[in-house]
């Protein structure tokens with residue numbers, strides 16, 4: 001059907017997170033990896049384009065998002081969503097504001113909102129300040145992020161250097177007064193020529209109020225949770241027949257491969273918990289891979305019974321990661337592991353695996369690229385922000401779940417199978 005909402009996400013697992021929350025309503029959601037080369041055909045009501053522009057130079061990010069916008073416009077979308085991380089992940093050199101201004105210019109709209117809150121995952125905004133759990137952003141572990149160290153928690157101050165127009169705030173007191181109060185405050189800010197409006201939200205009920213008040217704006221910007229109420233709102237407005245647009249999923253064959261390239265604290269726990277169950281496993285080490293290549297793991301894989309959902313993992317603790325990075329260089333260590341994971345995925349698909357559980361954002365990108373997957377249909381959610389997805393690879397129908405490092409419970413790898421088995 002004609003696309004109602006066109007979404008552009010600044011990274012891959014962020015796109016699956018957004019698509020998963022939209023799909024909670026049961027509606028069909030389609031995710032494209034990069035801007036498709038072909039014009040839109042057979043589009044879903046909710047289309048998400050995953051880009052990889054979070055840390056790209058401003059001009060590059062603006063150009064890529066404009067290309068994504070053009071494709072989504074051609075799909076029929078008249079409302080758009082610019083999705084970034086719920087920890088903002090954007091410094092003074094960042095591109096969130098510049099991309100929003102580029103999209104606003106292309107859409108001829110004078111105002112948008114910024115709401116990265118994701119209360120279920122502990123991200124809230126109060127008086128324009130972003131919190132991670134109970135800590136201000138700039139006191140959270142995000143202050144030491146290798147690419148986007150967040151040294152200020154105030155979203156207005158973070159945004160101001162990224163935009164040419166004025167930045168303002170709709171605070172929690174206004175949001176608590178409800179939909180009409182938010183609408184009239186937006187109008188008051190428009191009269192003062194304020195183009196960029198940060199909006200406070202500390203709970204899902206705030207996000208509902210904001211989505212309700214702003215659902216007809218040509219451009220919304222924020223984290224995934226702000227988009228969650230939109231399918232129901234469009235249905236209430238008569239734009240969408242939620243029943244007719246329900247997605248129906250069929251689980252593919254249960255031959256499974258679990259691939260883990262994330263070294264986050266949560267993934268380490270998930271791998272440990274899966275290993276405790278005695279599943280067949282193979283540990284990848286970047287130094288050994290650099291020396292012996294990928295054949296040993298492929299030979300091991302060829303002998304596995306994929307109905308036991310074996311695990312191939314490079315996941316390890318920070319001291320081992322550091323040691324490999326010192327020997328090989330950060331980029332090289334990462335690339336060697338990613339290439340091995342992708343090769344394993346292709347070999348497993350060729351031997352009949354139809355379900356893939358992948359941990360790690362970059363790792364997921366490498367695996368989908370290896371499998372030549374460029375579009376995903378969003379399925380049921382395994383954990384907040386982590387859905388199963390379905391796709392075609394070499395003419396075979398696969399289920400893939402792509403988990404960003406810190407998401408999911410300790411039992412994620414078994415939770416994933418349980419969700420598909422219960423379809």
Ligand code: ADP
Pocket residue numbers: 261262263264267284285286314315316320321322324325333334335336337338359360361362363364403404405406
């Ligand atoms: P996350 O979502 O947790 O950030 P990613 O997959 O995005 O996970 O990033 C993890 C990076 O670490 C990848 O580039 C991966 O190849 C690399 N990596 C994985 N295991 C190791 C290891 N043992 N030593 C060095 N780098 C590793």
